[in-house]
Amino acid sequence: DYYSATSELEALVDVEVRLVQQIEFYLQKAEEQQENIKRFLENVEKVPDDPYYIEDYFENPINAFITIKRLVHDWRYNVFEPVFDQSDLVAYKENLTKQLESPDFKNPTKDDLLGATRGLWRLQETYKLPTSQLANGILMPGDKNELNVTLSASDCYTIGSYLNELQQHSYAVDWLLEAKAKSIKEVSAFPFVSELSILEQLAPTLNQVGNKKLAYRLNTEILEKDPNHETALKDKPIYETQLAWQRDPRLNVAASKVDESSKSLDLYQRVCRGELRQSPRQQRKLRCFYSDRGVAFYRLGPFKVEQLNLDPYVAYFHNVISDDETDDLIEHGMGQVKRSRVGTVGNSTVSEVRTSQNTWLWYEQQPWLKNLKLRLEDITGLGMESAEPLQLVNYGIGGHYEPHYDFVEDKVTTFGWKGNRLLTALLYLNEVPMGGATAFPYLKLAVPPVKGSLLVWYNLHRSLDPDFRTKHAGCPVLMGSKWVCNEWFHEGAQEFRRPCGLMNDNVDDTLAS
Numbered sequence: 001d002y003y004s005a006t007s008e009l010e011a012l013v014d015v016e017v018r019l020v021q022q023i024e025f026y027l028q029k030a031e032e033q034q035e036n037i038k039r040f041l042e043n044v045e046k047v048p049d050d051p052y053y054i055e056d057y058f059e060n061p062i063n064a065f066i067t068i069k070r071l072v073h074d075w076r077y078n079v080f081e082p083v084f085d086q087s088d089l090v091a092y093k094e095n096l097t098k099q100l101e102s103p104d105f106k107n108p109t110k111d112d113l114l115g116a117t118r119g120l121w122r123l124q125e126t127y128k129l130p131t132s133q134l135a136n137g138i139l140m141p142g143d144k145n146e147l148n149v150t151l152s153a154s155d156c157y158t159i160g161s162y163l164n165e166l167q168q169h170s171y172a173v174d175w176l177l178e179a180k181a182k183s184i185k186e187v188s189a190f191p192f193v194s195e196l197s198i199l200e201q202l203a204p205t206l207n208q209v210g211n212k213k214l215a216y217r218l219n220t221e222i223l224e225k226d227p228n229h230e231t232a233l234k235d236k237p238i239y240e241t242q243l244a245w246q247r248d249p250r251l252n253v254a255a256s257k258v259d260e261s262s263k264s265l266d267l268y269q270r271v272c273r274g275e276l277r278q279s280p281r282q283q284r285k286l287r288c289f290y291s292d293r294g295v296a297f298y299r300l301g302p303f304k305v306e307q308l309n310l311d312p313y314v315a316y317f318h319n320v321i322s323d324d325e326t327d328d329l330i331e332h333g334m335g336q337v338k339r340s341r342v343g344t345v346g347n348s349t350v351s352e353v354r355t356s357q358n359t360w361l362w363y364e365q366q367p368w369l370k371n372l373k374l375r376l377e378d379i380t381g382l383g384m385e386s387a388e389p390l391q392l393v394n395y396g397i398g399g400h401y402e403p404h405y406d407f408v409e410d411k412v413t414t415f416g417w418k419g420n421r422l423l424t425a426l427l428y429l430n431e432v433p434m435g436g437a438t439a440f441p442y443l444k445l446a447v448p449p450v451k452g453s454l455l456v457w458y459n460l461h462r463s464l465d466p467d468f469r470t471k472h473a474g475c476p477v478l479m480g481s482k483w484v485c486n487e488w489f490h491e492g493a494q495e496f497r498r499p500c501g502l503m504n505d506n507v508d509d510t511l512a513s
């Protein structure tokens with residue numbers, strides 16, 4: 001699909017470039033034809049229509065000839081035939097169809113548009129972006145919108161309609177209202193959407209979200225524009241009855257229940273927005289320092305460590321990988337990534353919980369990754385015998401990964417001797433202009449992506465019991481795209497490197513120096 005990663009999106013530009021070429025070719029032909037016909041008409045208009053002059057005019061045999069020729073010949077061959085003859089158009093249509101259906105020309109589908117709409121909606125919900133701002137191309141307060149992108153009435157209308165399909169009716173109302181306001185202002189826009197079409201969507205949606213009053217008013221507006229409008233006529237008495245009910249307080253039952261899962265989602269979104277963060281008191285013991293991780297090789301060029309949380313231990317290692325390496329990884333991923341799946345091996349599905357694309361890199365098959373592998377081992381102090389291949393991930397429009405644990409419940413069937421995912425090493429490969437932080441809702445921690453830096457944390461306690469405080473998420477990408485690498489170190493074969501403890505809650509200090 002086109003919506004879950006930006007690498008695929010770039011291919012769309014090619015599609016459009018070719019479409020532009022085709023249509024330009026068509027326009028050029030059509031314009032040439034128009035020019036010819038105009039010139040022809042100018043000549044015809046030179047013939048006097050005043051009887052007094054006509055006689056004079058035809059005294060000249062040449063004029064007589066060209067007039068007759070025009071009627072016998074020119075009108076037919078130079079005007080009617082080219083205009084009415086569709087064979088040029090047929091050839092053109094065939095050419096275009098052939099291009100659109102060729103295997104290297106993947107047309108985006110309705111699902112892509114639904115996916116992109118869902119992405120926009122997710123951004124709007126997570127970052128609390130007002131619809132009118134978003135419709136005018138402003139992502140964050142203070143954003144200057146230098147590219148001057150705005151959405152037209154037709155765009156807003158499409159988003160509204162698709163949000164209805166996605167059952168997000170109250171957001172749909174916002175977008176349709178925006179479309180309505182814009183359609184009144186945009187008189188000569190193309191593509192054009194009529195106020196009536198907008199009202200036809202808007203009135204029932206308002207009804208659905210419980211705003212009966214406005215639904216009724218807009219339904220009346222539809223009838224003002226088209227007194228015989230079938231649906232509006234049918235809906236009118238329904239709205240009237242509902243309004244009468246609403247006015248009766250005995251029929252007014254307000255029920256608002258918030259379920260557990262939406263509460264947890266709300267917590268995550270607040271962390272993504274930066275509304276919830278660690279207090280200075282929580283942060284007071286965090287330090288930044290240089291570390292060679294006990295490896296002589298790094299004595300002269302130590303890592304820059306930034307502690308982000310002490311228990312469970314979460315830390316940033318900065319400047320771990322060079323621009324050349326990040327570029328190589330991204331370039332490698334460009335043509336390879338496929339829609340990400342969630343669930344266990346053999347039992348995974350595509351899901352809106354994780355909208356991104358990814359691919360796996362096996363170290364044995366990619367000798368150029370040898371240095372990176374060594375570096376990851378040195379930093380973590382762990383071995384890669386039981387580790388997974390490197391996972392390369394790309395997030396597109398509104399791409400995110402909802403809160404989850406990296407460990408699995410049934411480690412024996414899933415991973416055998418390799419055991420559970422002990423430590424996550426997350427490498428950030430590019431700058432993300434807005435959004436895309438890695439959020440730990442329980443730790444009130446949102447880690448912004450820093451290009452070339454590595455985020456590490458243990459998913460398991462010293463006892464190898466899962467540490468549920470490590471629940472984390474990839475916040476939606478608000479602007480740009482996000483490339484990361486995941487490396488999961490497993491329990492297997494680490495017994496001397498990270499010896500087990502008897503207690504769950506031994507504070508982990510293996511990474512802390």
Ligand SMILES: O=C(O)CCC(=O)C(=O)O
Nearest residue numbers: 401437438473474484486
């Ligand atoms: O993209 C992120 O920031 C987090 C990714 C993640 O948690 C995962 O892939 O398991």
Ligand SMILES: [Fe+2]
Nearest residue numbers: 404405406472
């Ligand atoms: Fe994760």
